[in-house]
Amino acid sequence: MSYREEIDKYHGMPVPAKPKSLDLYATTSIIWLNCWVLATFMVSACYLWVWIRRPPQDAGAAPYSTTARSAAIHTLTPSAAAQLFREFDRVNGDNAYSYRPWLGFSERPYHSSMVNIDGAEPLPTRRTIQARDSAPSQKTIWLFGGSTQYGWGVPDSQTIASHLATILSTDQTRYNVVNHGHTFYFSSQELILFMTLLRHGQKCDLAIFLDGLNDAFQGPADYPRFTETTAAGFLKEEEAASRAESTGITISPSFPPREILNGLRRRLFRPKAAGETEHSAPIRYDPASIYLFNISAAQKMADAENIKAAFFWQPTPFDYIRGAEQHRNAFFSPIVPIPTLNNVVRLNARNRDFHFIGDVFSNETYEDMYVDRTHYGDTGSRMVAQAIARDLRADGLVH
Numbered sequence: 001m002s003y004r005e006e007i008d009k010y011h012g013m014p015v016p017a018k019p020k021s022l023d024l025y026a027t028t029s030i031i032w033l034n035c036w037v038l039a040t041f042m043v044s045a046c047y048l049w050v051w052i053r054r055p056p057q058d059a060g061a062a063p064y065s066t067t068a069r070s071a072a073i074h075t076l077t078p079s080a081a082a083q084l085f086r087e088f089d090r091v092n093g094d095n096a097y098s099y100r101p102w103l104g105f106s107e108r109p110y111h112s113s114m115v116n117i118d119g120a121e122p123l124p125t126r127r128t129i130q131a132r133d134s135a136p137s138q139k140t141i142w143l144f145g146g147s148t149q150y151g152w153g154v155p156d157s158q159t160i161a162s163h164l165a166t167i168l169s170t171d172q173t174r175y176n177v178v179n180h181g182h183t184f185y186f187s188s189q190e191l192i193l194f195m196t197l198l199r200h201g202q203k204c205d206l207a208i209f210l211d212g213l214n215d216a217f218q219g220p221a222d223y224p225r226f227t228e229t230t231a232a233g234f235l236k237e238e239e240a241a242s243r244a245e246s247t248g249i250t251i252s253p254s255f256p257p258r259e260i261l262n263g264l265r266r267r268l269f270r271p272k273a274a275g276e277t278e279h280s281a282p283i284r285y286d287p288a289s290i291y292l293f294n295i296s297a298a299q300k301m302a303d304a305e306n307i308k309a310a311f312f313w314q315p316t317p318f319d320y321i322r323g324a325e326q327h328r329n330a331f332f333s334p335i336v337p338i339p340t341l342n343n344v345v346r347l348n349a350r351n352r353d354f355h356f357i358g359d360v361f362s363n364e365t366y367e368d369m370y371v372d373r374t375h376y377g378d379t380g381s382r383m384v385a386q387a388i389a390r391d392l393r394a395d396g397l398v399h
Contacts, residue, residue, distance in 0.1 A: 046256035063089045064372070068153055072370055072377030075158060084155055087115045097226065103193055104224035106182055107150075114155035122196050126150050126179045129162040131169035139398075141168075141177045142197070144190040145210035148314060149181025151381065153371035158378035160210070163385035168392070173399050178204070184225040186214035187294040194298055198305055206397060207302055208388065212314040212345075212358060213374060215291050216338045220284035288344040295351050308397050310353045312388055313345055317374060320359040323366055331373070353395065357387040 065088070070081035090110070097105045106123040110116065116127035143149055143161050151159030161179035168175040180193060190209055295311045302309035317327045318338045328338065346356045360383055361369050369380035376384060392398045 043257055046260055049256070049260065064092055064153075065089050068372050069367070069370075069377075071367055072380070073154065073158075075378050076155070084114050085153070087112050088153065091115060091117070099230065102196055103189060104230070105184075105226050116156055122200065123180070123182065123193070126159060126161070126181065127156045128159065128165055128177045128179050129157045130176060131165045131174060132171075133174055135170065135172055135174040137173040139173060139175050139205040140203075141175050141206045141208060142194075142204040143177060143179050143181055143208050143210070144185075144194060145181040145314075146185045146214040147181070147183040148213060148375055148384075149210045150179065150183055151181070152183060153375040154378050154381055158381055160376075160381045160385045160388070163382045164389060167385055167389045168398055170399065175398070181210070184214065186218050187211045187291050188218075188222055189224055191294045191298050195301060198301060203305070204307060206308045206310070206392075207298070208392075209295065209298060209309070209311045210314050210384070210388070211291060211311070212342075213316050215287050216316075216341050218287055218290075220287070222285045222290055288341055288348065291345060292349060292351075295349070295354065299351055299353065308353075310355065310388075310392060310395070310397055311349075311351060312391070313342070313349075313354070313356045313358050314384065315358050315361045315369075315380075317366055317370055321361045321364065321366060321369070327366065327373075353397070355388075355391045357384065357391070360384060360387045 065082065065085035068081075068085040068088070070076070070078045070085075073081040073084065076084060090112075091107070096107065098108050100106045100123060103123065107117050107126075109119045109124050117124045118127050141164070143164070149160055151161070156162060159179060161177045161181070165175055165177040168177075180190075180197075182189075182193075185193070187209070190211070194207060298311070299309050315321070316338060318324055318331070319328075319342050321327075324339075342356075342358050346358075349356070361380070364380075364383075369376060369383075371377040371380075389398070
């Protein structure tokens with residue numbers, strides 16, 4: 001039989017029927033493949049959306065040494081000031097803070113020629129350069145506050161604490177000043193730190209609180225910085241516990257599709273907060289009221305422990321200084337109402353040992369007083385210490 005005849009014979013044969021099971025398998029495979037492709041596309045789109053919408057991290061911020069101004073450090077040469085600012089770059093590195101129970105966080109110990117953070121309990125403390133030590137009487141002062149009290153941007157010898165130790169100490173009395181100021185701290189954290197020190201049996205003769213700037217930064221939020229980070233760590237612990245106890249699948253709250261769905265649910269089905277009506281805003285904390293409560297509570301604790309206390313509302317570049325309005329407008333929204341907050345605190349602080357020194361820079365220039373946008377240089381720190389010492393002596397709190 002010829003090749004052509006073979007082909008014709010083959011074409012004339014009946015084609016066997018395809019099994020129905022193969023059709024079902026092919027259809028199911030195509031559906032599953034399309035579902036996986038669609039799911040992969042949707043999850044990838046969610047990751048991209050969350051990545052685009054997520055706020056930028058502080059890690060990308062410029063080093064401190066590129067923004068600090070050596071003109072506000074009058075006691076150092078420009079090259080020495082530049083070295084100092086590089087030290088603060090290292091202090092503010094990736095591993096700058098550690099978790100602290102009750103208090104939230106603190107700086108880690110650090111040592112260099114101009115910046116020293118010494119290990120202490122319950123928190124490390126910025127080193128104070130103490131004054132003469134031959135006086136017959138020794139008294140201890142604790143200073144509380146945020147980064148301005150801590151001395152961000154100045155060497156150990158030029159912090160408010162070091163200036164105050166020099167100004168107050170005499171031949172009769174040496175004041176040992178302990179700097180309990182910490183970056184980002186505000187009056188609520190300082191109150192807890194004061195209570196923690198007393199609870200652990202530590203004692204001082206005088207406690208001084210310097211506040212204002214960070215209380216304004218807090219706005220209506222009465223919780224420490226890095227609270228979100230701490231909460232994220234707690235969520236991870238919860239997820240680990242859920243996975244250990246569950247035989248099913250646990251989906252992390254940070255999984256982008258879940259983040260987006262939770263956001264939609266909150267928008268569509270947001271429950272009313274306590275005290276919130278259909279046309280009212282959620283309850284917000286008033287920073288002035290919180291500050292006034294905190295100093296009242298600190299005063300009562302000090303009285304109970306036979307400790308003197310004094311409270312100071314600090315100067316800022318956003319009020320009572322030339323160019324204040326310009327500095328407010330160049331900053332960001334939480335700072336704009338600071339003159340109102342200054343007035344409210346000044347008029348309503350009934351504490352017997354409250355002192356408003358927010359106007360101490362009224363006749364000065366921003367460039368001379370501030371080493372960066374908000375922190376005092378050496379002259380600014382000295383002037384604040386002088387104002388504190390003046391009021392302490394006027395009230396008979398120091399000799």
